Amino acid sequence: MKSGLNFLVAARRCEIRELEQLLLTSELVRRTAELVHALQKERGLSNLYLGGGDAEFGAQRGKQMGACDAAAERWRSALEQLDIDGASTIGNGARLFSRIAYALQGLGALPLLRERITQRGLPAAESTRGFSRLVAALMGVVFEAADSASDPELSRLLVATFHFMQGKEFTGQERATGAGTFAQGAAEIQQQQLWLHLIESQERCFTVFADFAEPQHIAAWQACLGGGAMAEIERLRRIGCTAPVGSTLDRALSRTWFDACSERMDAMQSVETRLAADLVQRCQEKLQQARADLEQQAMQLKAAQSLAADNPGSAFFDQPAQRRDAPPIGPQLGRSVLDMVQEQSHRLQAMADELASVRATLNERKIVERAKGLLMAHRHLSEEEAHKTLRQTAMGQGKRLVDVAEAVLAMAELLPAPVARR
Amino acid sequence: MKSGLNFLVAARRCEIRELEQLLLTSELVRRTAELVHALQKERGLSNLYLGGGDAEFGAQRGKQMGACDAAAERWRSALEQLDIDGASTIGNGARLFSRIAYALQGLGALPLLRERITQRGLPAAESTRGFSRLVAALMGVVFEAADSASDPELSRLLVATFHFMQGKEFTGQERATGAGTFAQGAAEIQQQQLWLHLIESQERCFTVFADFAEPQHIAAWQACLGGGAMAEIERLRRIGCTAPVGSTLDRALSRTWFDACSERMDAMQSVETRLAADLVQRCQEKLQQARADLEQQAMQLKAAQSLAADNPGSAFFDQPAQRRDAPPIGPQLGRSVLDMVQEQSHRLQAMADELASVRATLNERKIVERAKGLLMAHRHLSEEEAHKTLRQTAMGQGKRLVDVAEAVLAMAELLPAPVARR
Known part of the structure; x- marks a missing residue:
């Protein structure tokens, strides 16, 4: 098991x-x-x-x-x-x-x-x-x-x-x-x-x-x-x-x-x-760092395993609902498995949060490019004309470029069918 | 190769x-x-x-x-x-x-x-x-x-x-x-x-x-x-x-x-x-569908392979820059590899776009939960008080709950240090 x-x-x-x-x-x-x-x-x-x-x-x-x-x-x-x-x-x-x-x-x-x-x-x-x-x-x-x-x-x-x-x-x-x-x-x-x-x-x-x-x-x-x-x-x-x-x-x-x-x-x-x-x-x-961490964790686990690993005692239910401050780093063989599990969860969650904000930039790029592509196809504009249209609309409405691009994509179905470029 | x-x-x-x-x-x-x-x-x-x-x-x-x-x-x-x-x-x-x-x-x-x-x-x-x-x-x-x-x-x-x-x-x-x-x-x-x-x-x-x-x-x-x-x-x-x-x-x-x-x-x-x-x-x-598709693709590829697979001729450069309408579905042994590659790219991109919008819902949930947790820890509120605070602020400012939650997280560093709950 x-x-x-x-x-x-x-x-x-x-x-x-x-x-x-x-x-x-x-x-x-x-x-x-x-x-x-x-x-x-x-x-x-x-x-x-x-x-x-x-x-x-x-x-x-x-x-x-x-x-x-x-x-x-x-x-x-x-x-x-x-x-x-x-x-x-x-x-x-x-x-x-x-x-x-x-x-x-x-x-x-x-x-x-x-x-x-x-x-x-x-x-x-x-x-x-x-x-x-x-x-x-x-x-x-x-x-x-x-x-x-x-x-x-x-x-x-x-x-x-x-x-x-x-x-x-x-x-x-x-x-x-x-x-x-x-x-x-x-x-x-x-x-x-x-x-x-x-x-x-x-x-x-x-x-x-x-x-x-x-x-x-x-x-x-x-x-x-x-x-x-x-x-x-x-x-x-x-x-x-x-x-x-x-x-x-x-x-x-x-x-x-x-x-x-x-x-x-x-x-x-x-x-x-x-x-x-x-x-x-x-x-x-x-x-290299991750491999070293794994090795150290394996050591801690060996120590913890002797104290019935999946039995955290009442600690699971007693712990405060709020995240505690990050525990000190370094080998602490006396640490409970529960502590290690929680520390890892918080670390992964913090990474996921940070990653989401970095990815948002890539995502905005994707949205603007797709909106441009849509304008190019439906209104037979060149790439720079499409970009200019988006940018001027954004400036005129005091919105971000990506918000205008999203609006364009949202109305995609209202646009006329694509016209073959001359 | x-x-x-x-x-x-x-x-x-x-x-x-x-x-x-x-x-x-x-x-x-x-x-x-x-x-x-x-x-x-x-x-x-x-x-x-x-x-x-x-x-x-x-x-x-x-x-x-x-x-x-x-x-x-x-x-x-x-x-x-x-x-x-x-x-x-x-x-x-x-x-x-x-x-x-x-x-x-x-x-x-x-x-x-x-x-x-x-x-x-x-x-x-x-x-x-x-x-x-x-x-x-x-x-x-x-x-x-x-x-x-x-x-x-x-x-x-x-x-x-x-x-x-x-x-x-x-x-x-x-x-x-x-x-x-x-x-x-x-x-x-x-x-x-x-x-x-x-x-x-x-x-x-x-x-x-x-x-x-x-x-x-x-x-x-x-x-x-x-x-x-x-x-x-x-x-x-x-x-x-x-x-x-x-x-x-x-x-x-x-x-x-x-x-x-x-x-x-x-x-x-x-x-x-x-x-x-x-x-x-x-x-x-x-x-089951994906496995069947792979099998069919393998057949098409076999047919295509005989025509020098990585030599799409000038088609790569001639194709219109805009996405074409989705090609008809079904076994078309005469189709070029380039067509298949593009069809797959578009399908994957469409899936990624749709997925991003579904994930946004999960992400909003995460943001609201984290903002609540922050308010609970820093202002020692109960979960429902924290939620009420967010909701009332959102209503008062005519914003979405998730926008207020994002603002709370953005100011996290300005909040006082967490106070131990009584």
Whole structure:
């Protein structure tokens, strides 16, 4: 017959198994960040290749394709580590695996996209969209990884990492948009609006990142913002975004812009790398701690077992109904099993509460994205138009963005059927 | 090398494993409901035994203790089914196991409580508190079981079951309070307030139950409300709750009240039994369906595999960014892997969204309970006073109860240190 002690130990073992899985998932996040960075670079070089005819770009692109393939190999190796056949505990395994399946489909289609680029068989905008879609599929993997963490501290780091990566992806899209605007040599209203939208989207992501990241990550990020590249970027943003519609832009700025942005993105990658490495390390530390705790608990239990384990005497009924202050930490062999059970319950409950508040951020993101998707489909708006609509409604009504997004989803059934986009 | 197909199948297998675990958890919920019902009856009979000196009550209590022990054995058998040593997927295993450990401690202490009752060594109120604490520990197990479900339909049923059981527990506490009030032969303000609080608490629980239950459960519950016992209960509630403080109450009504309440609780048990049985059955059906789906998917995959599985051609990049309408259901061997991956992703996402809204209800409950606990500890209020404070603040400010509770938790650090209760 299983005793309370068995379940006390089983609860601890569950935590350990969750951390073991999270360690594998974190390793996957690290590899995903590398792969995304390589794809972002290939996207940029592909645009330059499609835009100019420069042989130099072709060679650089070829080299970057090799780097990308190597990163994809490492990413696939991280997948191999996941226990997909066993019955292991993975937070939201079904959703995570499903996202991985989708990303693998994207990687499988990449050679075809590259071939069309090599033959200059598609416009730069379409190439950008293709790479961005693949990156989005990979970001989906990171999102589910973040959503699977059951430890609040690790969950915070994952949320910070996801938002940093997403912010960097908007930076990459801004690089492409700006390069395209300068390359065409004339200011155009739609591109300028998209550009401004991408700047704003980055800032929103970095705000969330700063809310959840640890001080050393925020410091590393601030070091990125202080660099000379940033001043150059702001100058070129001003030129590109404020140029009167139809006015001429210096095509040569395309390359200047691209290089400044690339310098910034490489600096951002170092923050990303640090986040991902810290995540893996924190996981390992937590795992070590949890294993040590289990061992110590086993010792306490051995001592307690001699005093009829599931017979807490009248203590169960006498204890005050309110939680007591946290008992002192350390080996106390004389402690009752009941004390240990209660301490563990309170600790788990506190973790669950903290986790819920971290997850709320992910959830808000999901709600806003879905509301945008709905507006895009039903009112055939672009992503930035949909976002602007939500934001203006929120400002007008003095509400939070997420509240307006929720209202949009709630009225979904009242909206007209989706209209095919022209 | 694992392909997208492997992950597609792995995602489905995760769902199946989750359902398998949920089936075991549901069986545990069913056994918990039985045990709680037996304990509620023993609590009532123990009070009658402590109150009167009637030998009949003693014999009935002895018989009920046997029934309770048998239910406890069946509950322990359900625990044996849980795979606590393996690495199996259980939603929130750590919290669930921790709650079970606590409940086992309570069951271990039960013989001691009974001994003191047999020797009439404690007041009825204290006996009631002891049994109620044990029931609360068991309700904690049901709560975590409800919080572990990853299927929205099953989660709804679990939320309905939890709230019905909790409502029934308030009914049991009302039975004890009313019996005590009549037995002492005089109306007392504190008991009347508690009584009214318990009536209100029941109603809140049954409202949530009705929001989440299926029509046949609601119909079964309405049949309970229509019985003759209910009219008798309302008459006695009126007498007991509106009697001027200090006025005399007919002691004989204690037994009348107890019997009417017991009849009602037995009727409620039939609803509870049906809920728990339907939960187990629904789990089995879902599991069967998921296994059939996996088999069908395996067939489709076999067909698809011949067309280079991870090479979706340009489809990955060409597909519209918006979700398409759900593809038709049924075996379509010609379907692409990409289609299957996307369909699965959308299905899982829709499930996650629905689940999030069901879970929100559990979360609100947690927040209100924690805010009450905080007020009880810091302002040494009783549970019903704490609830009244929250409710009156909410009404005064035109806010929801949960918003006020959140505000209370947010100011927790501003509150004075807990004062030991007198």
